[in-house]
Amino acid sequence: MDIIxxxxxxxxxxxxxxxxxxxxxxxxxxxxxxxxxxLRKQSLLGDAISHAALPGIAIAFLITGSKDSNTLLIxxxxxxxxxxxxxxxxxxxxxxxxDTALGLILSLFFGxxxxxxxxxxxQPDANQAGLDKYLFGQAATLxxxxxxxxxxxxxxxxxxxxxxxxxxxxLLFDADYTxxxxxxxxxxxxxxxxxxVLAIVLGLQTVGVVLMSAMLLAPAAAARQWTNSLAVMVFLxxxxxxxxxxxxxAISASQNNLSTGPVIVLVASVFVVFSFIxxxxxxxxxxxxxxxxxxxxxxxxxxxxxxxxxxxxxxDISHPHAIKLLNNFQGYTRSTLQKLVEKxxxxxxxxxxxxxxxxxxxxxxxxxxxQTEDE
Amino acid sequence: xxxxxxxxxxIASVVAVACAIPGTFLVLRKMAMIxxxxxxxxxxxxxxxxxxxxxxxxxxxxxxxxLTGIITVVLxxxxxxxxxxxxxxxxxxxxxxxxxxxxxLIAKNANDVHLDIDAVLLGELAFAPFDRLIISGTDVGPxxxxxxxxxxxxxxxxxxxxxxxxxxxxxxKGLAASLGFSPAIIHYGLMSVSSVTTVGAFxxxxxxxxxxxxxxxxxxxxxxxxxxxKMLALAIGxxxxxxxxxxxxxxxxxxxxxxxxxxxxxxxxxxVYLFAPSKGIIAVTYREKQQRIEVSLLTFLLHLKxxxxxxxxxxxxxxxxxxxxxxxxxxxxxxAQKNNMIHIEDSIVSLTKKGDEFTSKAIxxxxxxxxxxxxxxxxxxxxxxx
Numbered sequence: 069m070d071i072i073x074x075x076x077x078x079x080x081x082x083x084x085x086x087x088x089x090x091x092x093x094x095x096x097x098x099x100x101x102x103x104x105x106x107l108r109k110q111s112l113l114g115d116a117i118s119h120a121a122l123p124g125i126a127i128a129f130l131i132t133g134s135k136d137s138n139t140l141l142i143x144x145x146x147x148x149x150x151x152x153x154x155x156x157x158x159x160x161x162x163x164x165x166x167d168t169a170l171g172l173i174l175s176l177f178f179g180x181x182x183x184x185x186x187x188x189x190x191q192p193d194a195n196q197a198g199l200d201k202y203l204f205g206q207a208a209t210l211x212x213x214x215x216x217x218x219x220x221x222x223x224x225x226x227x228x229x230x231x232x233x234x235x236x237x238x239l240l241f242d243a244d245y246t247x248x249x250x251x252x253x254x255x256x257x258x259x260x261x262x263x264x265v266l267a268i269v270l271g272l273q274t275v276g277v278v279l280m281s282a283m284l285l286a287p288a289a290a291a292r293q294w295t296n297s298l299a300v301m302v303f304l305x306x307x308x309x310x311x312x313x314x315x316x317x318a319i320s321a322s323q324n325n326l327s328t329g330p331v332i333v334l335v336a337s338v339f340v341v342f343s344f345i346x347x348x349x350x351x352x353x354x355x356x357x358x359x360x361x362x363x364x365x366x367x368x369x370x371x372x373x374x375x376x377x378x379x380x381x382x383x384d385i386s387h388p389h390a391i392k393l394l395n396n397f398q399g400y401t402r403s404t405l406q407k408l409v410e411k412x413x414x415x416x417x418x419x420x421x422x423x424x425x426x427x428x429x430x431x432x433x434x435x436x437x438x439q440t441e442d443e
Numbered sequence: 444x445x446x447x448x449x450x451x452x453x454i455a456s457v458v459a460v461a462c463a464i465p466g467t468f469l470v471l472r473k474m475a476m477i478x479x480x481x482x483x484x485x486x487x488x489x490x491x492x493x494x495x496x497x498x499x500x501x502x503x504x505x506x507x508x509x510l511t512g513i514i515t516v517v518l519x520x521x522x523x524x525x526x527x528x529x530x531x532x533x534x535x536x537x538x539x540x541x542x543x544x545x546x547x548l549i550a551k552n553a554n555d556v557h558l559d560i561d562a563v564l565l566g567e568l569a570f571a572p573f574d575r576l577i578i579s580g581t582d583v584g585p586x587x588x589x590x591x592x593x594x595x596x597x598x599x600x601x602x603x604x605x606x607x608x609x610x611x612x613x614x615x616k617g618l619a620a621s622l623g624f625s626p627a628i629i630h631y632g633l634m635s636v637s638s639v640t641t642v643g644a645f646x647x648x649x650x651x652x653x654x655x656x657x658x659x660x661x662x663x664x665x666x667x668x669x670x671x672x673k674m675l676a677l678a679i680g681x682x683x684x685x686x687x688x689x690x691x692x693x694x695x696x697x698x699x700x701x702x703x704x705x706x707x708x709x710x711x712x713x714x715v716y717l718f719a720p721s722k723g724i725i726a727v728t729y730r731e732k733q734q735r736i737e738v739s740l741l742t743f744l745l746h747l748k749x750x751x752x753x754x755x756x757x758x759x760x761x762x763x764x765x766x767x768x769x770x771x772x773x774x775x776x777x778x779a780q781k782n783n784m785i786h787i788e789d790s791i792v793s794l795t796k797k798g799d800e801f802t803s804k805a806i807x808x809x810x811x812x813x814x815x816x817x818x819x820x821x822x823x824x825x826x827x828x829x
Contacts, residue, residue: 111532112476158716161727164470167531168662171475172712175655179705182652186699204546278483282539289528289536325550330543337540344527352525 074318083208084321090210090218091313091332094271097222099287099309100229101267103302104260106288107240112167113152113261115281116174117268120151122181122277125202126188137214140202141269148265151177178277205276207317207328218270225263229302236260237298275329286336287312293347312336367404369434372413375423376431385428388420447572452690454571454588455704458644459656459682461595464602465637466657467678470665471613476531477516477634478657480538482641482650484515486545489642494552505590505642512638513631515541568647568690568700587647594643598636605629610671648701656682659708666719681711739775744784744802747794758790 128143291304316332413427488511492504664677689704784798
């Protein structure tokens with residue numbers, strides 16, 4: 069199946085269209101809210117919440133007996149929120165650190181959820197099949213109403229974010245200052261956290277409990293590398309998220325036995341790796357290039373300074389010296405010498421070199437540049 | 444109680460102990476989430492190991508999986524070192540990616556492999572006794588008991604041999620380094636033990652619930668004591684208790700054993716979290732309330748000391764001047780009167796001799812901040828005990 073055929077299929081095939089739209093919307097909303105999670109150093113909160121949502125799903129099923137995804141998601145939302153606030157309670161009231169609190173809530177809630185799920189499975193008359201799709205996610209079970217639900221939530225998120233943009237931003241970067249300005253930081257904090265929980269719960273059906281945290285983090289971590297502006301970062305993260313959703317769906321649809329969730333996560337991870345390496349200002353590649361260039365400059369300067377040192381002792385600054393003299397010197401390589409010649413600082417003559425007038429002056433000014441520029 | 448039941452409880456207890464020991468150090472070193480990351484990311488190691496050996500209990504598989512665990516730690520540290528993202532983000536990026544690779548590997552080979560993700564993630568303790576280890580024809584017990592038992596034995600040996608090093612490097616990295624213990628070796632040693640334990644235990648309790656067995660007993664114990672040896676002992680105790688009680692809860696509900704062990708762990712933690720003598724929520728809240736009242740009392744006494752004129756010391760004036768709510772001012776007044784620090788005449792409050800002395804001392808303490816000043820005040824007040 070080639071790409072054009074696939075795109076045609078996306079528009080004509082109901083299931084494929086729903087899934088593609090669903091994962092795209094989900095990726096966008098996760099990227100958007102994930103930016104806040106990453107910048108607030110709450111990256112692992114997503115992992116904890118997604119696990120903590122499991123008992124909520126089971127309890128919602130036990131109470132209502134319905135498998136309607138909206139009912140189950142409300143259960144997940146409630147238990148996710150309980151988990152979040154319990155984590156906060158542990159961190160603020162006891163001396164346990166946040167990593168312990170996260171790990172505790174994550175594993176304890178998940179274990180309790182497993183207990184309930186296995187308990188439900190053993191019930192004789194329960195129509196329980198399909199609950200475990202929330203463990204690993206099954207994008208294929210998405211229906212149009214789910215996508216609508218996601219779209220509506222995304223819309224609400226967007227509106228709230230635009231209204232509270234200033235508050236979110238200032239709380240993110242300077243919480244104490246926000247407090248002194250008289251903002252209700254607790255309210256803003258709870259608002260952001262609740263939306264993060266909401267986004268996670270929405271994604272459970274598609275990518276599942278285990279991989280949800282990556283959906284939240286990966287687009288945001290990738291976007292962070294390309295910009296220092298919050299607005300651009302949120303926008304880029306949403307874009308990356310949506311793109312990961314669409315591409316992931318396409319790859320998993322074109323192969324047999326390939327569940328969508330893991331593929332989306334891997335696509336998003338590829339984005340992250342790409343951003344880590346190729347981002348112009350922060351990326352590893354350009355950082356390395358800058359590093360090498362700086363080192364070469366330093367070598368050039370060192371060689372030049374050394375030459376200047378020798379030339380100083382002679383009356384005629386252009387007095388030729390043997391290249392051999394330089395051999396014991398660290399910064400010297402054949403290529404640095406060549407560079408110096410290109411710049412016109414040095415003249416080569418067989419095995420001898422001599423400084424030019426320009427080279428001598430530059431070398432003399434090398435370490436006192438600041439002063440000459442000031443004068 | 445049948446033989447199989449006994450064996451299940453034995454396996455669960457051994458797993459709990461094997462997890463509690465590295466767990467205690469992970470909690471103390473603020474690396475609890477690393478255990479979560481390891482427990483997920485060993486999946487590709489297990490899958491690849493399984494493809495090679497076709498046996499879930501082979502030592503090679505355990506080694507491969509432990510290796511993936513260490514790779515996770517190294518990757519997280521590498522990403523963190525680049526400074527591009529924070530440590531928690533690095534953890535959150537690495538393990539889902541590795542886990543996804545594992546899931547896809549399983550899915551692509553689902554037809555010819557007797558391994559599914561549910562089993563790896565969730566485990567099934569109930570089946571553990573059926574997988575026997577047979578040496579030259581004699582049945583010597585369940586295989587997983589031997590696997591986890593061996594791991595436990597190694598862990599305990601390492602713990603006893605390197606207890607001092609572990610302790611120093613956990614609480615004071617700088618001191619450990621200056622004493623000549625390599626922090627890196629201890630760090631990676633602990634990580635290796637955690638990985639091996641996770642792999643050994645996943646078969647019995649599942650990869651995610653290993654995290655519960657590692658963190659929950661240690662965290663619970665940490666709320667009760669600040670002594671490392673006591674903490675280890677308590678963590679092991681909580682682990683075994685939850686393992687055995689959890690088994691019977693599962694038996695009664697006919698549900699997942701691992702799930703119910705975790706639930707019991709959660710309940711134990713909840714109880715301790717609420718009722719721990721000095722660090723539980725109730726104790727902390729009570730102490731904070733006491734401290735608030737004491738600070739109010741001190742403010743109030745200082746106000747009295749600073750004002751000789753009667754107008755300033757009238758009860759009504761005090762109410763509006765210090766601007767407290769009625770209830771609060773009443774409780775402060777009562778406390779002061781009970782301690783004979785003030786006496787009230789015609790609604791005029793004045794300090795007694797004792798109150799005057801107390802206030803002077805308190806001021807002196809606040810100014811100099813020297814502990815010797817308050818030795819004899821400690822009995823009266825919570826505030827100065829901290």
